[in-house]
Amino acid sequence: MKYLKTLSLNILYTIIFFIILSLLLTAFHYFNIINYKTLTIAKIIIPILTFFLSGLLMGKKATKNGWLEGLKISLIIITILLIVTISIGKFTPKILTFYLILILAGIFGSIIGINKNT
Numbered sequence: 001m002k003y004l005k006t007l008s009l010n011i012l013y014t015i016i017f018f019i020i021l022s023l024l025l026t027a028f029h030y031f032n033i034i035n036y037k038t039l040t041i042a043k044i045i046i047p048i049l050t051f052f053l054s055g056l057l058m059g060k061k062a063t064k065n066g067w068l069e070g071l072k073i074s075l076i077i078i079t080i081l082l083i084v085t086i087s088i089g090k091f092t093p094k095i096l097t098f099y100l101i102l103i104l105a106g107i108f109g110s111i112i113g114i115n116k117n118t
Contacts, residue, residue, distance in 0.1 A: 006058075006061050007058075007072075007073065007076070010054055010057050010058055010073055011054075011073070011076065011077065013054070013057060014050055014051070014053070014054040014073075014077060017050050017053060017054075018046065018047065018050045021046045021049075021050070022046060025039065025042050025043070025046065044098075047098075047102055048101065048102060048105045049105075051074055051077070051102045051103075051105040051106040051109065052105045052106065052108065052109035053109060054070075054073050054074070054077070054106055054109065055069070055070035055073060055074065055105065055106035055107060055108065055109025055110035055111075055112075055113060056109040056110065056112060056113040056116075057113065058070055058072070058073045058106075058109075058110050058113065059109060059110035059111065059112065059113020059114040059115075059116070060113040060114070060116060062110065062113070062114050064114075066110040066111050066113060066114025066115070067107050067110060067111050068110075069110045069114075070106040070107040070108070070109055070110025070111065070113075071103065071106065071107050071110075073106055073110070074102060074103040074105075074106030074107065075103065077102075077106075078099050078102060078103060081099065082099070
């Protein structure tokens with residue numbers, strides 16, 4: 001039960017962090033603080049950073065197999081994203097590659113998180 005609570009809180013933190021960064025990015029672009037090229041780069045970096053931090057949080061709470069904890073949290077979030085992407089109808093191999101990069105970011109975050117724990 002404690003693990004499920006930790007997992008759901010981590011997913012909630014991930015979603016909140018992603019929404020806040022996306023809203024900041026949108027506001028900066030709306031007021032012409034950043035240009036389009038920076039926007040496209042930030043649209044790639046923000047999810048990677050979000051998954052990395054999500055894995056980092058899971059890794060800090062894990063006692064062993066940090067990479068597995070990052071893989072679990074990443075796969076849960078990617079499953080949600082896949083359902084949304086397929087229901088919208090915009091699923092392409094490019095998106096699948098990006099999702100694999102996000103999974104790797106979550107795994108690396110949890111590896112670093114479990115090493116920071118000791």
